[in-house]
Amino acid sequence: MQILRFLTDTDATVIDVEYRLLCSGTLYPANVQGDWRKSDGARILLREPFNLIVASQPYDDYPQELALRFTTKVVSEQHESGGKVTSLRSFVPDDEIAADLAALLSLLGRRLVTVAGKVRQRFSDGQLPPELSDFPSPLAMRLKKIFWPPRLAEVVHHRDGVDFKDNQPAPTPFDWRIVAGILKAIPSHPAAEAIIRSARQYALALELIEDRFELAYQQLISAIETVAGPALSDWTPEPESMIESKQWLIAASRSKGLSIEDAQQLAIEACARERWASRKFLTFVLKHINAEVLNGDDDLFLVPEFARPKGTGIEKTLRQIYEMRSGASHGGKSYPASASIGPSPTIPSSVIHEVLEGKAPFPPIGWFERLVNSAIVGYIKSTMPV
Numbered sequence: 001m002q003i004l005r006f007l008t009d010t011d012a013t014v015i016d017v018e019y020r021l022l023c024s025g026t027l028y029p030a031n032v033q034g035d036w037r038k039s040d041g042a043r044i045l046l047r048e049p050f051n052l053i054v055a056s057q058p059y060d061d062y063p064q065e066l067a068l069r070f071t072t073k074v075v076s077e078q079h080e081s082g083g084k085v086t087s088l089r090s091f092v093p094d095d096e097i098a099a100d101l102a103a104l105l106s107l108l109g110r111r112l113v114t115v116a117g118k119v120r121q122r123f124s125d126g127q128l129p130p131e132l133s134d135f136p137s138p139l140a141m142r143l144k145k146i147f148w149p150p151r152l153a154e155v156v157h158h159r160d161g162v163d164f165k166d167n168q169p170a171p172t173p174f175d176w177r178i179v180a181g182i183l184k185a186i187p188s189h190p191a192a193e194a195i196i197r198s199a200r201q202y203a204l205a206l207e208l209i210e211d212r213f214e215l216a217y218q219q220l221i222s223a224i225e226t227v228a229g230p231a232l233s234d235w236t237p238e239p240e241s242m243i244e245s246k247q248w249l250i251a252a253s254r255s256k257g258l259s260i261e262d263a264q265q266l267a268i269e270a271c272a273r274e275r276w277a278s279r280k281f282l283t284f285v286l287k288h289i290n291a292e293v294l295n296g297d298d299d300l301f302l303v304p305e306f307a308r309p310k311g312t313g314i315e316k317t318l319r320q321i322y323e324m325r326s327g328a329s330h331g332g333k334s335y336p337a338s339a340s341i342g343p344s345p346t347i348p349s350s351v352i353h354e355v356l357e358g359k360a361p362f363p364p365i366g367w368f369e370r371l372v373n374s375a376i377v378g379y380i381k382s383t384m385p386v
Contacts, residue, residue: 001100001192001193001196002075002093002096002097002100003096003097003100003101003196004186004187004192004193004196005075005093006049006070006072006093006097007049007183007184007186007187008187009072009073014071014072014073014074014092014123014124015071015072015073015074015092015094015121015122015123015124016069016070016071016120016121016122016124017069017070017071017072017094017098017118017120017121017122018067018068018069018118018119018120018121019067019068019069019094019098019115019116019117019118019119020055020065020066020067020068020115020116020117020118020119020143021065021066021067021068021098021102021105021113021114021115021116022063022064022065022066022113022114022116022145022146022147023063023064023065023066023105023109023111023112023113023147024062024063024111024112024113024147024148024169024206025063025064025109025111025112025168025169025170025171025172025300026059026060026062026064026169026171026172027045027054027064027066027109027111027171027172027174028042028045028054028059028171028172028173028174029042029044029045029173029174029176030173030174030175030176031175031176036059037058037059037060038059042054042059043055043059045066045174045176046174046176046179046180047176047180048180048184049070049180049183049184050068050069050070050101051067051068051069051070052066052067052068052069052105053066053067053069054066054067055067060171062150062168063147063148065116066113068098068101068102070094070097070098070101072092072093072094072097073092074090074091074092075090075091075092075093076088076089076090077089077091094118094121095115095118098115098118099115100196100199100200102114102115102203103196103199103200103202103203104183104196104199105179106199106202106203106206107198107199107202107203107373107376107377108178108179108182108377109172109174110172110300110373111169111172111206111300112146112147112148112203112206112207113203114144114146114147114203114207115144116143116144116145116146117137117139117142117143117144118137118142119137119139120134120137121134121135121137122134122135123135146207148169148210148343149210150168151167151168151344151345152167152345153165153166153167153168154167154345167302167345169299169300170299170300172299178381181384181385182380182381182384185384185385186384189383189384190230191227191230191231191383194226194227194229194230194231195227195376195380197226197227198223198224198226198227198376199223199376201219201220201222201223201226202219202220202223202372202373202376204219205217205219205220205223205369205372206369209342209343209365209369210343210344213335213339213340213343213365214328214334214335214339216365216369217321217325217328217335217339217365217368218325218328218329220365220368220369220372221281221321221322221325221372223372223376224281224284224285224372224375224376225277225280225281227284227376227379228280228281228283228284228285229275229277229280231284231379231383232280232283232284235276235280235283236276241279243264249263249266250263250264250266253266278319278322281318281322282315282318282319282322284375284379285318285371285372285375286314286315286318287379288374288375288376288378288379288382289314289371289374289375289378290374290378291314293370293374294308294314294367294370294371294374298366298370300366300369300370301342301343301364301365301366301367301369301370302341302342302343302344302345302366303341303342303364303366303367304341304347306355306361307338307341307351307361307363307364307367308364308367309363309367314371317363320362320363321363321368324362335362336361336362337350337351338351338354338361338362338363338364339362339363339364339365340364340365341361341364341365341366341367342364342365342366342367342369343365343366
């Protein structure tokens with residue numbers, strides 16, 4: 001992965017690049033006192049291992065425009081077949097690095113951050129004429145404007161006055177110490193590649209969550225699975241659970257004359273090749289989520305109290321989510337309407353009818369996204385020196 005090479009490379013002096021990122025929200029330095037919107041110093045969000053600067057005018061314009069500046073170099077990759085080199089490719093991986101940095105910022109900041117395009121590249125190796133060392137980048141036909149549409153505000157008139165509710169994502173404090181510490185520690189982490197792939201899945205889910213919530217739900221589950229596998233590579237259920245999962249095998253073994261002890265041992269040995277994907281999903285989430293975060297009000301998505309799974313019901317809810325994922329992936333089943341709750345202040349009318357009938361709504365994607373972010377970031381923070 002080029003991002004891991006970039007985060008560990010201290011001798012990258014060939015090309016300086018600048019990208020524009022779009023943030024569906026507002027990031028501001030956590031350590032700034034006073035009104036950060038009026039401070040030019042507050043525009044510097046990160047100095048290392050790359051520069052991240054607020055470019056928006058005004059500061060909290062929507063979407064927030066960020067300048068991402070970093071230095072990289074030409075890398076070479078060779079492909080072999082039969083012990084011989086069949087091809088050699090040299091390139092500058094700045095576009096891949098920028099995309100992965102945006103995905104990591106989406107995960108760590110819990111706001112959709114996307115790459116709009118490259119606005120500058122400057123070569124410092126002296127191989128180009130001076131006029132082209134600061135190479136012009138095409139903009140008009142290359143910029144991608146991917147961000148959440150602004151949410152409508154709510155105005156309620158009543159006899160005591162007027163209530164106004166701004167439904168836009170709340171400004172988010174950006175702690176550069178934590179972010180820089182995580183970015184520097186990722187390359188040496190045993191699950192480094194899994195963390196990057198998980199961040200990609202999570203960022204794609206945020207990109208889809210507004211209007212393709214069913215695909216976003218699948219991506220969020222995949223984001224957990226991607227990192228849970230390596231994180232729990234040595235994990236296996238208790239022997240009792242293995243035996244319980246292979247009752248059919250025990251019954252068949254007993255019918256062939258095996259003793260109960262031998263049949264149970266055979267069942268345990270038969271589990272050796274099991275991946276335990278669903279159980280690792282459940283174990284990873286329950287181990288790393290912050291229950292206090294889930295119980296509090298959200299500053300990003302709009303999930304009413306009645307639609308939030310509660311306390312001891314989370315494990316049952318996670319099983320329900322995983323079973324629904326299987327039905328959607330392998331049977332083409334549609335997610336219930338309540339799964340769409342969160343990105344918009346509106347609620348499908350069918351959900352209201354279900355609640356009035358006493359039915360528990362399927363977990364909203366706004367709630368599930370918060371749980372996924374809490375679990376992945378919780379895992380990262382608990383396994384890195386930050």
